[in-house]
Structures are given as structure tokens and as C-alpha cells.
Amino acid sequence: MVTVDKNLINQWTKKLEKSKKNNEEDISGELANLKPFLDDTYIVLAKLGNTASITEQLPNIGQLMTKLGRQPGILLQEGIYDRFVRCVLTLIPRNPNTQLEQRASHWGQALIRKTSNYFNQPNPNSRVGEVLGYGISDYHECAIEQLTRSICCKLDMLSKKPRDSQSVSIVLDISHQMVPLVRFPSCHPVVEKLLWYSSSTNQAILSEEFLRQLLDVQAKTLIEPRDGTTSYFPASTCVALWSSYLPALEHIIMNFVGTLSKRPHIGYRRAAELLTSSHLPQACHEHPSISCAVDQVLRKLLFATEGSAVVLKAINIFQRCYLQQVKRNPKQGQSTDPLIPTELKSLETLLQVLPSDLDSISKLADHLKYLISFTSQHQASTATMASRVDLWLLVVKYQHWYHQCLVQAFSTEEPDLSKSCRWFIEWFHSPISDSHDLKLVDLCIQCIQTDNFPTQTSPVFLPVYHHLLMGYTVIALNNGLSDLNKITRLLPMKPSIADQLVFILDLLEVFDIVLDSSGRTVLLSYLANMKNDPSCQNHRDWNDIKYRLDLCLQSLENE
Numbered sequence: 027m028v029t030v031d032k033n034l035i036n037q038w039t040k041k042l043e044k045s046k047k048n049n050e051e052d053i054s055g056e057l058a059n060l061k062p063f064l065d066d067t068y069i070v071l072a073k074l075g076n077t078a079s080i081t082e083q084l085p086n087i088g089q090l091m092t093k094l095g096r097q098p099g100i101l102l103q104e105g106i107y108d109r110f111v112r113c114v115l116t117l118i119p120r121n122p123n124t125q126l127e128q129r130a131s132h133w134g135q136a137l138i139r140k141t142s143n144y145f146n147q148p149n150p151n152s153r154v155g156e157v158l159g160y161g162i163s164d165y166h167e168c169a170i171e172q173l174t175r176s177i178c179c180k181l182d183m184l185s186k187k188p189r190d191s192q193s194v195s196i197v198l199d200i201s202h203q204m205v206p207l208v209r210f211p212s213c214h215p216v217v218e219k220l221l222w223y224s225s226s227t228n229q230a231i232l233s234e235e236f237l238r239q240l241l242d243v244q245a246k247t248l249i250e251p252r253d254g255t256t257s258y259f260p261a262s263t264c265v266a267l268w269s270s271y272l273p274a275l276e277h278i279i280m281n282f283v284g285t286l287s288k289r290p291h292i293g294y295r296r297a298a299e300l301l302t303s304s305h306l307p308q309a310c311h312e313h314p315s316i317s318c319a320v321d322q323v324l325r326k327l328l329f330a331t332e333g334s335a336v337v338l339k340a341i342n343i344f345q346r347c348y349l350q351q352v353k354r355n356p357k358q359g360q361s362t363d364p365l366i367p368t369e370l371k372s373l374e375t376l377l378q379v380l381p382s383d384l385d386s387i388s389k390l391a392d393h394l395k396y397l398i399s400f401t402s403q404h405q406a407s408t409a410t411m412a413s414r415v416d417l418w419l420l421v422v423k424y425q426h427w428y429h430q431c432l433v434q435a436f437s438t439e440e441p442d443l444s445k446s447c448r449w450f451i452e453w454f455h456s457p458i459s460d461s462h463d464l465k466l467v468d469l470c471i472q473c474i475q476t477d478n479f480p481t482q483t484s485p486v487f488l489p490v491y492h493h494l495l496m497g498y499t500v501i502a503l504n505n506g507l508s509d510l511n512k513i514t515r516l517l518p519m520k521p522s523i524a525d526q527l528v529f530i531l532d533l534l535e536v537f538d539i540v541l542d543s544s545g546r547t548v549l550l551s552y553l554a555n556m557k558n559d560p561s562c563q564n565h566r567d568w569n570d571i572k573y574r575l576d577l578c579l580q581s582l583e584n585e
Contacts, residue, residue, distance in 0.1 A: 030063070030070045035086050038063065042093040045100075057103055064109035071116040077127045080117065087117065088133065095141045107141075108176040114138055115203035120233065135206040170212035177204075181219045194231045197223055201236040208239045218263045225270035232271075240267060241277050247304040248278075248285045261305040268309060268316050275316065278304055279323050283340045290336075291528055291567040293574035294535040297343050307347035311355065320344075325419060335489070338422060345423045349378070367413070370420055373400050377424035382538050391443055394430055398446040401453070411458060418457035428454055429537055432497030435471065451494070455486050470494045479518055488518060496533045503545040510552045524565040527556045531574045534581075546582050553579050 041056060071087070074080045080087065091114050094100065101107045118134035119127040177200055184193050201220050207213045217240070224232050244267070247258045259267065268275040282301055286292065301307065310317035324344070328337050366374050376397045384390045404417055421428065431447040438444050448467045456462070466484070470491040473479055475498075480487075499513045507513070514526035521529070530552065533539075541549070556562055557575055565571060 030066050030084075032084055032086055034063075035067075035084060035090050039086060039090045039093060042090070042097065042100075045097065057100070057106075060100070061105055061109060064106070064113055068109065068113050068116060071113060077117070077119050077124075077130045081126065088130075091117070092137060095137050098141075101141060104172075108173045110141070111138060111173055112203065115206075118202075118205075120202055120235065138206040170207070170210055173207070174213055174216050177216045178219060181216070181223060185219075185223060189227055194227070197231050198233060201231075202233040205233065205235050205239050208236070209243050214260060214263050217259075218266045221263070221266035221270045225266070237271060237274075240271075241274060244274060244278055244304075245281050248281050248300050258303065259305075261308060264305045265309050265313060265316070268319070269313070272319065275319055276323050278306060279320065279327070279340075282306075282344075283327065283337060286340055286343075287336045289567065289570055291570045291574070293531060293570065293577075294339075294343055294346075295577055296570070296573055297339075298347050301343060301347050307344065307351050310348055311351040328419070328422075338425075341422055342425050345425075349380075366420060367416055369404070370416065373397070373404070373417075374420060374424075376400065377421065377427060380538075381426060381430050390430070391434075391438065391440070394427065394434065395443060395446060397427055398431070398450045402446075402449065405453065405457075414457055418454075421454065426538070429497070432493050433500050433537070434497075435467070435494065436498050436501045451490065455490055466490055467494070474498050474516060477516060479516075491518065496529075496537065499530075499533055500537055500539055503539070503541060503548065506544060508544075508548060510548060522565075523556070523559055523561045524568075524571065527553075527559075527562055527575070528571060531571070531578060534578050535574070550579065550582050553582075 038060075067087070070084070071080060074083055091110070094110055095114075101110060114134050114137055118131050122128045122131040180196070181200070184196060187193060197220065200216075204213065204216060204220070208217060220232060220236075243259065244264075268278075282297075282304070285300065286297060306320070310320055324337070324341055328334070328341070331337050376393070379393060381390055384393060401417065401421065405414065408414055408417070428450070431450045434443060434447045435451065438447070445464070448464050448471075449462055452462045452464055452467045453459075455466075466487065467490060469480070470487065471494060473491065474495055483491075495513070495516055499507075499510075502513060510530065514521075514529065517526060517529060530549075534549075553575055557572070557579075562568065562571065
């Protein structure tokens with residue numbers, strides 16, 4: 027082992043300066059000595075430990091690493107780049123507190139990003155690398171692959187050995203070293219191996235900064251990329267993350283709910299696309315343990331927000347995406363929720379049937395009767411709040427049958443079915459109550475049919491009225507409604523033109539509507555006019571509204 031001191035570092039710094047001027051020719055004979063020098067440097071840096079000691083003993087180490095980072099022809103030599111990164115990461119303090127440590131942390135992470143990512147065009151390596159025959163993507167892949175291969179080999183060896191304090195310390199160091207590289211797709215295999223290694227032990231063996239960085243990358247899944255270059259974790263890495271680190275699962279759910287809250291007009295389809303891109307529905311379908319954890323988080327969130335409309339929307343969208351996964355891969359995973367009480371399993375089976383899967387009106391009516399009868403009997407036979415909440419939470423996850431009740435309340439000619447649907451609607455909005463006398467629902471229906479909105483209402487009146495108006499609109503469109511303005515004028519609180527449009531878009535996305543040609547024509551005409559309406563275009567969420575509007579127009583035109 028060579029003694030590394032500031033004099034030796036000065037010698038190597040001068041060699042690199044000279045080689046830079048002469049296109050790296052003067053250092054070709056020294057490459058064999060560079061590897062052991064970097065190995066010895068790493069050992070010395072690790073022993074010195076903190077930034078203050080390193081700066082005092084080796085004040086020029088940062089200058090040396092910076093100059094080496096500007097010479098891609100040297101870094102691309104076998105075994106150089108991973109040793110270089112290991113040294114730089116040792117210079118990055120784990121928990122920077124002082125101003126010196128914070129500067130060292132920013133410098134080290136910036137240096138690694140520049141040397142490992144050619145897409146950063148201010149990178150001084152880009153032109154030099156091209157002269158040496160390395161294209162932008164070639165340099166990037168080669169540099170990262172060398173580092174990834176080296177770390178993966180080390181983790182594979184550790185996984186075959188018994189867990190001890192030394193192996194735990196090594197894994198902790200590796201996770202700390204990976205902090206600046208987490209966002210690179212080429213490093214995802216290392217991230218995945220670290221997570222699975224961590225899940226096999228009860229100890230917290232991964233760097234907190236590493237885990238925070240994973241959460242930051244994961245959060246980008248629910249943010250639409252503007253330049254098309256944003257990268258996310260693959261499904262296997264997400265499963266490893268959620269299986270080994272529960273806060274990550276809570277984080278992605280909270281981010282999704284937050285997205286719906288910040289973007290109230292994002293719509294069901296776009297929100298479903300974002301959720302699917304996170305791989306969460308797929309992971310829940312294939313891994314029951316993740317599904318159980320998600321269910322628990324959503325339950326707690328629903329209680330904490332007292333049945334917030336945003337959380338209900340999130341649950342509805344999640345369940346739609348989950349059922350799509352079940353339909354695509356029926357043999358994988360399980361189709362029932364393991365947290366549902368045994369006495370509700372048969373109800374869950376009924377709820378999982380989609381209205382569109384029933385090929386006649388009579389079959390749909392029979393299915394709805396049986397489903398509501400089961401719900402009503404279970405509600406009457408259970409006096410505890412917990413059992414009634416379990417019943418309601420199950421129905422909340424499969425809201426398509428609630429939406430059918432909203433339609434059937436206006437369309438059915440069977441008095442018993444009409445009464446059952448009205449009971450189900452009222453129960454949906456007050457599941458804990460012992461009494462459901464239908465007065466609230468009947469008042470809403472009367473207000474809609476007579477165009478007479480009451481001056482004083484209870485807090486629950488507005489959501490019930492709003493939902494029933496959607497059901498009424500479905501029936502009106504199928505019965506030859508020629509002017510949608512007759513519907514939108516029934517909306518309470520004098521909404522803007524844009525809010526009236528959003529009501530129709532919500533309707534089209536939530537309900538499974540089958541329209542004849544005249545109904546489609548009415549909708550197409552209304553939506554086309556709204557698209558060109560200046561008051562709509564000035565709405566602060568017009569981008570989200572327009573995205574939904576274009577999808578609905580396209581869907582109607584293709585029918």
C-alpha cells in the first residue's frame with residue numbers, strides 16, 4: 027500500500043493537467059498505477075472519515091477528483107470509473123450539517139452526475155469523448171455499466187454470506203454511494219438488489235438519504251413529464267421498494283390523492299393513466315401483501331378525511347385500474363380482497379360483475395335487486411359501527427353499481443326496484459345511520475323533476491342532488507334530450523360555463539352510457555361548442571379540461 031498524502035496527490039494532479047493539454051497521451055503509461063493509487067486513496071479517505079479531517083489532511087483531493095472527472099478517455103478505462111466514483115462518494119458526508127459539509131455534498135453529487143450522464147450538455151467531457159470515438163449515449167452507458175456491474179457483483183457475494191455487522195455496514199455504504207445515481211435507469215438493478223437485501227433483515231441497513239431519493243424519483247411518476255426524458259422505476263423495482271419500505275407505499279398513495287386534490291379537473295381517465303404508470307394496480311394484483319397494505323392505507327385515509335370526495339374518487343379510480351388488471355390476467359394473484367370479512371365475500375362477488383357484462387335489462391335489474399337486498403339485510407343485522415363501515419367500504423370500492431342505482435331511480439317502472447335503488451343511494455351517503463326513510467332522495471328527485479331548488483338544505487343534500495342529476499341526465503339523453511343546457515341550468519350554486527362542462531365530462535367518464543345516434547349528436551354538438559367557448563378557455567385548469575374534452579369527443583366520434 028502506497029502512503030497517500032498531499033504531495034502524492036499534487037503529483038497526480040500535475041500529471042492530469044499535463045495529459046489534458048496533450049490529449050491524454052502522457053498518462054497512458056501511468057494507467058496501471060492509477061488503479062492502486064485510487065484504491066489507496068479510498069482507504070485513506072474512509073479512515074479520515076469526516077469532511078473537516080479530509081480537508082485538513084488532503085486539501086487538494088477535491089481538485090484532483092475534479093480534474094480526473096474531466097477526462098473521459100481515462101475514466102472509461104477498465105476499473106477506473108468505479109474506483110473514481112467510490113472515492114468521490116467517500117468525500118460526500120452522509121448527514122451534511124456544517125457549511126463545509128453541505129458544499130462537499132453538492133460538489134460530489136454534481137461531479138458524479140456530470141461524469142455519468144452525457145445528456146448534461148455543459149459537461150466538458152462531451153466534445154472530448156466524441157473526439158475519442160465515444161458517442162453521447164456510448165459514454166453514458168459505458169460509465170454507468172462499469173459501476174453497476176461492480177456493485178451488483180459485490181451485493182451478490184454478500185447475499186450468499188451470513189448477515190453480520192460487516193456486511194450490514196457495507197450495504198449501508200453502498201446505499202449511501204448510490205444516492206446521486208438513483209435516478210439513472212442503468213442503476214435500477216443495484217437499487218433493486220439493495221432493497222431485496224434490506225427486506226431479508228429486520229435491521230434498517232439502508233441510508234436514509236438513499237430512501238429519500240427513492241421517494242423523490244417515485245413521486246415523479248404522478249407528474250407528467252414535459253420533455254419526455256423523465257424516467258421512472260420499472261415494476262420489479264417498485265415491488266421491491268414497496269415490499270421492503272412501507273413509507274414508500276404510503277408516499278405513492280398520498281401523492282396520488284394529492285394530485286387529485288391539486289388538479290380537481292384532471293378527470294378519471296387521465297388519473298387512471300397516471301396511477302397505472304406507477305405500477306401500483308399491477309403490483310396489488312400480483313402481490314396480495316401489497317394489496318392488503320394499500321387497502322389499509324386507503325381505509326385510514328378515508329376515516330381521517332371523514333369520507334372526503336377526493337379520497338372516494340381516488341379509491342374508485344384505483345379499483346377500476348385494479349379490476350382491469352384482474353380482467354387482463356385472471357389467473358394471476360387473487361380477485362378478492364383478503365381483508366373483506368367472510369360474511370361479505372358473496373357481496374364482493376356480486377359487486378365485481380360489471381353492468382356492461384350483463385346482456386339484458388332484465389338481468390341487470392335482477393342483479394341489482396339481489397345486490398341491494400344483500401346490502402339491506404346485512405345493514406339491518408349488524409349493529410356495530412365497524413361491521414357497517416366494512417360494508418360501506420366494500421361498496422365504495424365498486425361504485426359502478428351505485429351509479430346504476432342513480433339511473434334506475436329515474437328509469438325503472440318497477441316500484442320495488444325504484445324504492446330499493448332510492449334506499450341504496452340514501453344508505454350510501456349515511457351508512458352508519460339506523461334509519462333511511464328516503465325523504466332526502468325523494469326531495470332531490472322532486473327538485474330535479476320540477477326545476478325547483480330549495481333555499482335551505484342539509485350538508486348531505488348537495489352531493490346526493492349532484493349524483494342524482496347525473497343519473498337523470500343519462501335517462502334524458504337516452505330519451506331524446508335535444509338541449510343539454512336544460513340539464514346544466516339545474517346545477518346548484520350558479521356554476522360557471524366551465525363547471526357546467528366539467529359536470530358533463532364527469533358524467534361521460536363515470537357512467538357506462540350507451541347512446542343512440544341522436545344522443546351522440548347532441549353531446550358532440552355541445553362539447554364542440556364548449557371547446558371554442560372563450561370563458562372555458564380562460565379557466566385556470568383548461569389544459570386538464572381540454573384533455574378530457576378531446577378524449578370524450580374522440581370516443582363519441584368513434585362509436
